[in-house]
Amino acid sequence: xxxxxxxxxxxxxxxxxxxxxxxxxxxxxxxxxxxxxxxxxxxxxxxxxxxxxxxxxxxxxxxxxxxxxxxxxxxxxxxxxxxxxxxxxxxxxxxxxxxxxxxxxxxxxxxxxxxxxxxxxxxxxxxxxxxxxxxxxxxxxxxxxxxxxxxxxxxxxxxxxxxxxxxxxxxxxxxxxxxxxxxxxxxxxxxxxxxxxxxxxxxxxxxxxxxxxxxxxxxxxxxxxxxxxxxxxxxxxxxxxxxxxxxxxxxxxxxxxxxxxxxxxxxxxxxxxxxxxxxxxxxxxxxxxxxxxxxxxxxxxxxxxxxxxxxxxxxxxxxxxxxxxxxxxxxxxxxxxxxxxxxxxxxxxxxxxxxxxxxxxxxxxxxxxxxxxxxxxxxxxxxxxxxxxxxxxxxxxxxxxxxxxxxxxxxxxxxxxxxxxxxxxxxxxxxxxxxxxxxxxxxxxxxxxxxxxxxxxxxxxxxxxxxxxxxxxxxxxxxxxxxxxxxxxxxxxxxxxxxxxxxxxxxxxxxxxxxxxxxxxxxxxxxxxxxxxxxxxxxxxxxxxxxxxxxxxxxxxxxxxxxxxxxxxxxxxxxxxxxxxxxxxxxxxxxxxxxxxxxxxxx
Numbered sequence: 074x075x076x077x078x079x080x081x082x083x084x085x086x087x088x089x090x091x092x093x094x095x096x097x098x099x100x101x102x103x104x105x106x107x108x109x110x111x112x113x114x115x116x117x118x119x120x121x122x123x124x125x126x127x128x129x130x131x132x133x134x135x136x137x138x139x140x141x142x143x144x145x146x147x148x149x150x151x152x153x154x155x156x157x158x159x160x161x162x163x164x165x166x167x168x169x170x171x172x173x174x175x176x177x178x179x180x181x182x183x184x185x186x187x188x189x190x191x192x193x194x195x196x197x198x199x200x201x202x203x204x205x206x207x208x209x210x211x212x213x214x215x216x217x218x219x220x221x222x223x224x225x226x227x228x229x230x231x232x233x234x235x236x237x238x239x240x241x242x243x244x245x246x247x248x249x250x251x252x253x254x255x256x257x258x259x260x261x262x263x264x265x266x267x268x269x270x271x272x273x274x275x276x277x278x279x280x281x282x283x284x285x286x287x288x289x290x291x292x293x294x295x296x297x298x299x300x301x302x303x304x305x306x307x308x309x310x311x312x313x314x315x316x317x318x319x320x321x322x323x324x325x326x327x328x329x330x331x332x333x334x335x336x337x338x339x340x341x342x343x344x345x346x347x348x349x350x351x352x353x354x355x356x357x358x359x360x361x362x363x364x365x366x367x368x369x370x371x372x373x374x375x376x377x378x379x380x381x382x383x384x385x386x387x388x389x390x391x392x393x394x395x396x397x398x399x400x401x402x403x404x405x406x407x408x409x410x411x412x413x414x415x416x417x418x419x420x421x422x423x424x425x426x427x428x429x430x431x432x433x434x435x436x437x438x439x440x441x442x443x444x445x446x447x448x449x450x451x452x453x454x455x456x457x458x459x460x461x462x463x464x465x466x467x468x469x470x471x472x473x474x475x476x477x478x479x480x481x482x483x484x485x486x487x488x489x490x491x492x493x494x495x496x497x498x499x500x501x502x503x504x505x506x507x508x509x510x511x512x513x514x515x516x517x518x519x520x521x522x523x524x525x526x527x528x529x530x531x532x533x534x535x536x537x538x539x540x541x542x543x544x545x546x547x548x549x550x551x552x553x554x555x556x557x558x559x560x561x562x563x564x565x566x567x568x569x570x571x572x573x574x575x576x577x578x579x580x581x582x583x584x585x586x587x588x589x590x591x592x593x594x595x596x597x598x599x600x601x602x603x604x605x606x607x608x609x610x611x612x613x614x615x616x617x618x619x620x621x622x623x624x625x626x627x628x629x630x631x632x633x634x635x636x637x638x639x640x641x642x643x644x645x646x647x648x649x650x651x652x653x654x655x656x657x658x659x660x661x662x663x664x665x666x667x668x669x670x671x672x673x674x675x676x
Contacts, residue, residue, distance in 0.1 A: 104240075105278065105281075107234075108240060108243065108244075108278075108282050109281065109282060109285055111230055111231075111234065111244055111247075111282075112244070112247045112285040112286040112289070113285055113286070113289050114230060115223075115227045115230050115247045115251060115286050116247065116248075116251040116285065116287065116288070116289030116290040116293075117293055118196075118230075118248075119222070119223035119226050119252045119255060119286070119290050120251060120255040120289065120290035120291070120293035120297075121293065122197075122200060122219070122223065122226065122252070123219050123222075123223075123252055123255040123294065124294065124297045124298065125200060126200045126204055126215060126218070126219055126222070127215075127256075129201070129204040129208075130203075130204040130207055130208050130215065132208075133205065133209065134208050134376065137149075137153060137208065137209065137210075150210070150365065150368045150369045150372065150375070150396070151366065151368075151369050152361075152365065153209045153210045153365070153368075154209060154210040154211060154212075154360070154361060154364040154365050154427070155357060155360065155361020156209055156361075157206050157208065157209020157210055157211050157432065158206065158209075158211060158357060158360045158361060158364070158427065158430050158431050158432045159357050159431075160205050160209070161202050161205050161206045161211075161431060161432050161433050162353065162357070162431035162432075164198075164202055164205065165198075165202060165431070165433065168198075169194060169198045169202070171192060171194065171198075173198050173202055173218070173221065173433055174428060174432075174433055174434075175428070175435070175524075176199060176216075176217030176218050176219075176220050176221030176224075176435050177217050177220055177221070177249075177270070177435065177437075177524045178524050178525075179191075180220060180221060180224045180245070180249055180271065181270075181271065181524060181525065183224070183228065183245070184242055184245065184271070188238055189238060189241045189242040189245050190228055190232060191224060191225040191229070191245070192225070193229050195221055195222065195224075195225035196222060196225045196226050196229060197222070199218035199219070199222045199225070199433065200218060200219075200222055202218065202433035203215055203217075203218030203433045203434055204218075205433070206427065206432040206433045206434050207376050207377055207434055208376070210364065210365075210368055210375045211364070211376070211433075211434055212364060212367070212368070212377075212378070212420065212424050212426075213424055213427045213428060213432060213433075213434020213435060213436070213438070213439065214377045214434055214436060214437045214438025214439055214441075215256065215377055215434070215438065216252075216253065216256060216435050216437035217434060217435020217436065217437055218434065218435065219252045219253075219255075219256055220249045220252050220253060220435070220437075222248075222252060223248035223249050223250075223252030223253075223255075223290075224246070224248045224249040224252070225248070226248045227241075227244035227245040227247050227248025227249070227251075227286075228241060230244055230248075231243075231244040231245065243279055243282055244282075245271075246267045246271050246279075246283065247267075247282050247283055247287075248286070249266070249267055249271060250263035250264055250266055250267040250283050250286060250287050251263060251286040251290035252290070253266045253267075253287075254287035254288075254290050254291045255291060255293065255294040256294075256303060257302060257303055257304070257490060257493070258291055258294050258295060258298075258300070258302045258303070258493075259291070259302070259489070259490055259493035259494065260284070260287040260288050260290075260291040261287075261489050261493060262493055263283075263286075263287035263290070263291070264280070264283045264284055264287050265485050265486050265489050266483070266486045268280070268485075269483045269485050269486050270482075270483055270486070270522075302493075302494055303379060304379060304383055304441075306383065306386050306466060306470065306495055308464075308466060308470075308495055308499060308500070309466075311464060312464040312466050312467045313499060314467070314499060314500055314502055314503050318463070319503075321451070321455070321468075322503045322506045322507050324451070325451055325471060325472060325507050326475055326506060326509070326510025326511045326514070327510060327511075327514055328447060328451065328475075329444060329447055329448075329472060329475025329476045329478070329479055329507060329510075329511035329514075330475070330479050330510060330511040330512070330513065330514020330515045330517075330518070331518075332417075332443060332444070332447050332476050333440070333475075333476050333478070333479025333480045333511060333514075334514075334515055334519055335418075336439075336440060336443060336476065336479075336523070337480060337515075337519055337521075337523045338519065339421045339422065340421060340424065340425040340428075340523060342425075343422065343426060343429055344425055344428065346429075347359055347360070347426065347429035347430055353431065356429070356430040356431055357430060357431065359426070359430055360426050360427065360430025360431065360432070361430070363423075364426050364427055364430075367419050367422065367423045368423070369398075370397070370398060371397065371412075371415065371416045371419055372393075372395060372396045373416050374416065374419060374420055374423045377434075377439075378438065378439070378442040379438065380392075381393050381416075381442070382441070382442055382445035382446065382449075382469065382473075385413070385445060385446070385465065385469060386445065386449075386465070386466050386469040386470065387466065388465050388466065390403070390409050390413075390453075391403045391404070393412070393413070393416070394412070399412060406457055407457065409453065410450065410453045410454060410457060414446075414450050416446060417442075417443055417447060417450065420439055420442050420443050420446070421443060424436060424439040436523050437477075437481075440476050440477045440480040440481065440523075441476075441477055444472040444473035444474065444475055444476030444477055445469045445470075445472055445473045446469075447472040447475070447476055448468035448469045448470070448471055448472020448473065448475070449465055449468060449469045449472065451468055451472070452464070452465045452467075452468040452469070453465065467500065467503070470491050470494070470504075471491070471500060471504055473487070474488055474490070474504050474507060474508045474511075475487070475507040475510070475511035476511065477490070477508075478508040478511045478512040478515070479511040479512055479515030479516075480515070480522065480523050481523065481524065482512065482515070482516065482521075482522035482525070483522070484508040484509055484512040487504075487508050488501070488504045488505060488508050491504055492504060547630040547663065547666050547667065548630070549624070549628055549629070549630060549633065549647070549658060550626065552630070552658060552662050552663060552666055553647050553655065553656040553657070553658050554656055554657050554658070554659065554662065555655065555656035555657075556577065557578050557580060557581065557656070557657055558572055558578065558581055559581070559582050559583075559584050559654065560582065560583045560584070560594060560613055561583075561584065561586075562583055562584070562585050562591055562614055563612075564583075564613040565609060565610055565611060565612060565613060566599065566602060566603065566608055566609050566610070566611045566612075566613060566615075567609030567610065568613070569581065569594070569599065569603075569613055570599075570603050570609060573596070573599075579595065579597070580593055580595055580596070580644060580657070581594040581595075581596075582646060582654050582657075583613060583614065583617050587653070588653045589651070589652045589653055589654070590646055590648050590652055590654040591614070591617065592614075592617035592618055592619050593617065593618060593619075593620050593646065594613060594617050594618075595618070598616050599616055620642075620645060620646050621640035621642050621645070622636050622640045622642075622645050623646055623647075623648050623652075624636070624645050624646065624647045624648070624658055625647075625648065625649070625650060626647055626648070626649050626650075626655050630663060633658065634660070642660075643659055643661060644659045645657065645658055645659075
C-alpha cells in the first residue's frame, strides 16, 4: 500500500500560517486541554464529512432508482453496478492516484507503518468514491469510507498542529470514532469501536478526547439529520427477551459464528481470484456481470441494503421482493424463507466482487446485513416448522450483532451498536450471549478479522499487546548491518590475516562469484593457525562453518527474534530468496531498537 505523505492541497506556507495561529491560540493551554479542543474540531469535521457523504449518496440513489415500479424488475439493474465500479475506478486512478479501498485496513496500516499519517486527499476522496460505488448499486457499506475520511481528518489536523506520533494517533482515532458515532448516531459505539479495533492503550488521557469527538459528531448529526438513526427500530413489549429463548440464542450464536467465517473466507477467496486478473477491463466485466446479475435476481443486494433488513426487522417480508423476478411468490412462506437465505449467502459474494473489481466500500454494513438475514431466517424457520411465536425483530437485531462480532472480532462494538440502535438495553442479555458465542466460534475457525488478515500476513498489524505492536514498527532492512568484510571462496588463511588488522568484525561471510552465501568464518576458529606462516596457504573454506540459521530479507522482526533463542546465537546472516548474501542482523541491535521505539511511542 502506498500512502502519500503530505497533503497536496495545503501549501507549505499555508500550513505554517495555520501552525503559527494554532500556537498563539493554545500557548496557555496544557496538552490535555489542547487535545480536548482539537477533539471537538475533529469531531465536528468528521460529522460534517459523514453528512456530505449521505447527501451525495441519497442524491445518486434518487436519480437512479426511485422512479422504478416496485412490482417489476428493471433491466438497468444489470447495468448500474458496472457503471458505478467503472466510475469509481477511473476516479481513483486518474484523480486520486492512490488506493482508497478497505478503509479500516488502511487506517490500521497508517498507524503501524506510516506514523499515523494519512494523505490529505482522503478527507474527501473516500466520500466521492464510496458514494459513487454504493449509489450505483455496489453491494458494500458506507462505514469504511467514512471511517477513513474521519481518520484522515484527525491525522491531518494532528499534522497541521505538528503533534507527535502518540497524539496524531489519538486524533486519528478520534476522527474514526466520530465517523462511526455520526453515521449511526451512537456515541458509545464510536468510542468502543476505536478502543476495540484501533487503539493500543486505554487510559483516561485517550478516552476523554474520544468521548468528546464522538459526542460532538453525534450532536452535529442530530442537528443536520434529526434524531432518527440510520437503522430505525423500536421494539414492542412482544419483542422483549424471554428466558426460555436462551437455547435458541445459543444456537443463533453458533450459526452467526459459522456465517462470519463464511463471510471472511469467501471475501478473501474472491478477492484473491479477482485480484489475480491483470487486466482492469476484465475486472470491470467480471464485477459488472456478477454484481448486475445478483442484483437483478435479488434486488435487496443493491447498495448497502439498510432498507431491506430494516423492512425485514419490522416483519415486512414482502418489501424485500420489490422489483424482483420472484415478486409473484411473495406470499408463500417457504419461498420467502429460501429467498432470504439465498440473499444472505449471495450478499457476501456481491460485496467481495464489488471491492475486488475496483469499487470503494467496506464490509461493516454487509456484515450487519448478513447478520440480520441470519437471525430472521432462524426466526422464520421456527415459526414455519414449530409454530413458535418468535419475534423476527429481536432475532434480526441479535443476529446483526452476532455476525458483526465474528467478522470484525469486535463483540463489544456489536453489542453496544445494536443496544443504541434499539433505543435501550432490553436485549442486552441475548446480545451478549450471541455476540460472545459468535466471536468465540469465529475466532476458533479464523483468529483474524476481515480487517487484520492481510496486515497480519505482512507483519504490519498493531494489536493491544504492546510488545508485539512495538515490533511491528521495526524493519529488518533498517536494522541489518552490512559492514562485514566478505571473503571469496578462493581466499586463503593468509589473505584473511592481512585483513584482520583493519577489520571491525570477528565474523566473515564467505561468498561465491555470484554473491551466494557459502558459510561463515569466525575469528576464534582462526586463532590457532593464524600465526603459523606455513598454514597461510590453507583455503579459507577449511575453516568455514554453516550458520545456525539464515534470515530471508523482508522477514518480519517478530518472526526473526525467536530464532536467536532457538539457535542460541546473537548474530545471524541475512540472504535473499536466491541465497545471495545481504548482511547480518543481531539480537542486541533489535533489542536496542525495541527500547528506543517503545520510548518514542510513549512520548
